[in-house]
Amino acid sequence: MVQATNLGFPRIGAQRETKKQVENFWAGKISEQALDEAAVKLRAENWKLQQAQGLSQIPSGDFSFYDHVLDHSVMFNVIPQRFRHLAIGHERNFAIGRGIQKPATETQPKVDIEAQEMKKWFDTNYHYIVPEFETNQSFHLGAQIKTLDEFNEAKALGIHTRPVVLGPLSFLLLGKTAKNSHGLDLISLLPSLLPVYEELFSKLAEAGADWIQVDEPCLVLDTTPAVIAHYHSAYTRLAAVSPKLKILIATYFGRIGNNVSFIKDVPVAGLHIDLVRAPEQLEHVIANLSQTQVLSLGLVDGRNIWKTNLDNALKIGQAAVKALGSDRVFVAPSCSLLHTPVTLRFEKRLATKHAELFDWLAYSEEKCKEVHVLTQALNNGAESVQAELDANKRSIDARRTSSHTTNSAVRQRLEAIVPDQLRRRSAFPSRQADQHAALPLPAFPTTTIGSFPQTKEIRLARSKFTKGEINEAEYNDFIKKEIAFCVKAQEDLDLDVLVHGEAERNDMVAYFGERLEGYIFSENGWIASYGSRCVRPPIIFGDVHRVNPMTITETVYAQSLTSKPMKGMLTGPVTCLQWSFVRDDIPRSVVCTQLALAIRDEVVDLEKAGIVHIQVDEPAIREGLPLRSVDFDYYLQWAVDAFLLSTTGVKDTTVIHTHMCYSDFQDIFQAIVRMDADVLTIENSKSDMRILSAFEKHGYNAGIGPGVFDIHSPRVPSIQEMKERADAMLQYIPARNLWINPDCGLKTRGWKEVNESLTNLVAVAKALRASA
Ligand code: MET
Numbered sequence: 001m002v003q004a005t006n007l008g009f010p011r012i013g014a015q016r017e018t019k020k021q022v023e024n025f026w027a028g029k030i031s032e033q034a035l036d037e038a039a040v041k042l043r044a045e046n047w048k049l050q051q052a053q054g055l056s057q058i059p060s061g062d063f064s065f066y067d068h069v070l071d072h073s074v075m076f077n078v079i080p081q082r083f084r085h086l087a088i089g090h091e092r093n094f095a096i097g098r099g100i101q102k103p104a105t106e107t108q109p110k111v112d113i114e115a116q117e118m119k120k121w122f123d124t125n126y127h128y129i130v131p132e133f134e135t136n137q138s139f140h141l142g143a144q145i146k147t148l149d150e151f152n153e154a155k156a157l158g159i160h161t162r163p164v165v166l167g168p169l170s171f172l173l174l175g176k177t178a179k180n181s182h183g184l185d186l187i188s189l190l191p192s193l194l195p196v197y198e199e200l201f202s203k204l205a206e207a208g209a210d211w212i213q214v215d216e217p218c219l220v221l222d223t224t225p226a227v228i229a230h231y232h233s234a235y236t237r238l239a240a241v242s243p244k245l246k247i248l249i250a251t252y253f254g255r256i257g258n259n260v261s262f263i264k265d266v267p268v269a270g271l272h273i274d275l276v277r278a279p280e281q282l283e284h285v286i287a288n289l290s291q292t293q294v295l296s297l298g299l300v301d302g303r304n305i306w307k308t309n310l311d312n313a314l315k316i317g318q319a320a321v322k323a324l325g326s327d328r329v330f331v332a333p334s335c336s337l338l339h340t341p342v343t344l345r346f347e348k349r350l351a352t353k354h355a356e357l358f359d360w361l362a363y364s365e366e367k368c369k370e371v372h373v374l375t376q377a378l379n380n381g382a383e384s385v386q387a388e389l390d391a392n393k394r395s396i397d398a399r400r401t402s403s404h405t406t407n408s409a410v411r412q413r414l415e416a417i418v419p420d421q422l423r424r425r426s427a428f429p430s431r432q433a434d435q436h437a438a439l440p441l442p443a444f445p446t447t448t449i450g451s452f453p454q455t456k457e458i459r460l461a462r463s464k465f466t467k468g469e470i471n472e473a474e475y476n477d478f479i480k481k482e483i484a485f486c487v488k489a490q491e492d493l494d495l496d497v498l499v500h501g502e503a504e505r506n507d508m509v510a511y512f513g514e515r516l517e518g519y520i521f522s523e524n525g526w527i528a529s530y531g532s533r534c535v536r537p538p539i540i541f542g543d544v545h546r547v548n549p550m551t552i553t554e555t556v557y558a559q560s561l562t563s564k565p566m567k568g569m570l571t572g573p574v575t576c577l578q579w580s581f582v583r584d585d586i587p588r589s590v591v592c593t594q595l596a597l598a599i600r601d602e603v604v605d606l607e608k609a610g611i612v613h614i615q616v617d618e619p620a621i622r623e624g625l626p627l628r629s630v631d632f633d634y635y636l637q638w639a640v641d642a643f644l645l646s647t648t649g650v651k652d653t654t655v656i657h658t659h660m661c662y663s664d665f666q667d668i669f670q671a672i673v674r675m676d677a678d679v680l681t682i683e684n685s686k687s688d689m690r691i692l693s694a695f696e697k698h699g700y701n702a703g704i705g706p707g708v709f710d711i712h713s714p715r716v717p718s719i720q721e722m723k724e725r726a727d728a729m730l731q732y733i734p735a736r737n738l739w740i741n742p743d744c745g746l747k748t749r750g751w752k753e754v755n756e757s758l759t760n761l762v763a764v765a766k767a768l769r770a771s772a
Pocket residue numbers: 449450451508569617619659661744745746747
């Protein structure tokens with residue numbers, strides 16, 4: 001029998017319960033016990049919900065308050081030195097994720113510890129806490145073994161689950177070496193790590209687990225034969241732990257390719273592959289399984305919100321059943337549903353006001369159902385679920401033939417793009433001279449990345465406006481006051497290039513999506529981004545275009561309040577694309593080009609309105625990079641072209657800024673150069689100086705502001721630590737090009753920390769000027 005399975009369910013709760021409870025805990029409003037109770041309740045609901053949709057293998061251990069990789073590190077006692085003296089428990093785990101700062105009290109000295117690094121999870125907008133390994137790292141299970149505890153918790157409810165753990169190779173490969181352990185080869189830790197996996201697996205087997213899902217997403221990356229040999233030896237050992245235990249190695253987000261080679265030679269029971277991202281890999285993988293191994297087919301898109309074309313998926317399932325027999329086939333979402341919202345049940349507005357589009361959607365709950373329907377069709381014939389299949393076909397056909405997804409004017413404008421629309425008038429050195437002559441700035445100019453604290457008052461006003469409790473004029477008035485407050489604060493701080501603060505924006509892509517055609521918004525389509533932070537990606541369902549200016553009023557108003565330059569603030573096309581749920585009926589590159597034309601119009605209008613500095617944020621350009629290097633060039637060609645299309649419609653004297661964050665930039669260095677921005681502000685505060693040496697090595701010659709402090713943490717950086725960072729940067733970056741700024745926007749912070757941090761930041765720039 002084909003099994004209906006799942007790889008992971010969202011942990012945020014259908015109405016973001018987890019986020020709310022975690023934040024209440026941080027605020028001291030609820031106890032640790034209350035937090036745990038809330039989680040127990042949510043996990044039970046999730047398991048029951050998946051059961052109710054008809055899944056037979058339901059994951060456990062997929063829950064997390066902050067991040068599952070962080071939990072995994074803690075479970076294996078991979079805790080950096082600086083956190084080890086903290087008491088075991090949620091507070092310590094949260095400290096690892098977000099840093100901790102507490103003033104001294106009569107009995108306790110002050111606490112001030114930097115968070116562990118956070119990185120994007122493959123090409124998603126989910127962020128994981130990067131494990132930090134030391135030379136002689138010791139691994140052991142603590143008193144609490146999260147995976148085991150959650151398996152038992154489900155068992156107590158009468159639900160037999162499939163425990164999920166991050167596999168040993170991906171755990172090591174996704175990690176980094178601690179500061180005190182330079183030169184450590186992460187893979188060399190495998191021999192000391194494996195016994196702890198063995199211990200965990202035998203405990204799970206004792207507890208009654210049969211299938212266990214071991215995630216090895218690094219198998220979809222470029223890999224060397226040496227590393228594959230380690231997969232081979234590791235899984236040979238792990239598969240021998242218990243005859244009761246069946247290991248399913250799970251890969252997702254791309255094709256496994258030739259990395260599949262070791263699978264048939266190790267006694268693991270099965271392999272999961274992503275057939276949404278890489279449908280072409282089916283035959284190759286089937287040919288590389290042993291005679292008994294199960295293939296788990298990722299047929300339902302775990303990263304998007306569209307209904308699955310069940311007819312197509314069924315054909316793939318049938319081919320697999322034909323080749324392997326139904327006992328060797330599982331049906332599953334392509335990856336954990338962590339990246340999909342929880343349920344359509346609360347999308348009341350879409351259901352009533354946008355019924356046409358609503359009918360095209362499926363969230364996690366509905367996707368579990370799709371998995372079930374496919375499984376039924378494979379086991380009992382399509383007739384057994386004919387009504388479901390027919391309804392699905394109607395939705396799929398309706399979407400394909402809808403008149404609301406195509407706009408011929410947009411298509412024509414795309415056809416007419418010429419190469420001149422992809423370049424600035426002059427090269428950077430000449431622009432830099434013109435810009436300096438037109439509007440000189442002090443050395444080491446200071447600026448911020450755009451957003452300032454999104455205070456309770458701002459959120460309240462926005463919610464009142466949404467609910468109709470205040471009218472548009474009142475809301476606009478409120479925003480104006482916020483802008484004025486923000487501009488005044490920056491003048492008091494003596495920053496050089498100011499921003500209006502983005503008070504009117506809730507989310508940097510949603511804001512533009514709301515003002516563009518081709519988008520629609522959900523009420524409850526939340527997905528986890530980092531820590532307790534969730535995002536609600538807009539949905540791009542049709543051709544995108546700009547009807548009216550989107551940011552001119554606020555920017556021009558902000559400029560009118562100051563004689564310092566005001567930076568206009570836009571979200572770039574690639575980021576709009578990456579952080580939306582994108583239609584899957586035309587290529588992403590085409591959607592991106594449509595977005596670029598819309599942003600281009602806005603850039604030109606800002607310039608016309610007298611704005612000299614314009615920032616087009618592309619924080620997500622790196623995360624869109626394909627996972628295999630052979631696919632890089634194609635992506636970077638269209639992505640950078642889209643950025644150029646959006647930014648090059650201006651005069652040489654207009655200063656184009658861009659901003660990127662949370663990524664490793666080395667592998668897109670040439671693309672960054674080709675983006676030809678006048679100023680690039682990048683996240684760098686937590687990572688090392690490797691990226692800066694790359695900028696030096698390649699002779700990057702434009703303005704650059706590697707963040708001097710980490711905005712994801714509430715701690716206030718001292719003048720000294722930021723000065724040290726800036727001094728280190730000056731070893732790589734010519735003084736004339738160095739900007740001083742935080743590493744990202746300040747919207748998640750409070751005004752008190754922001755004022756203190758920026759006071760210190762401005763002092764750093766002044767100290768640099770004084771010693772120049
Ligand atoms: C994630 S990048 C954020 C850039 C945006 N301008 C901000 O300051 O919030």
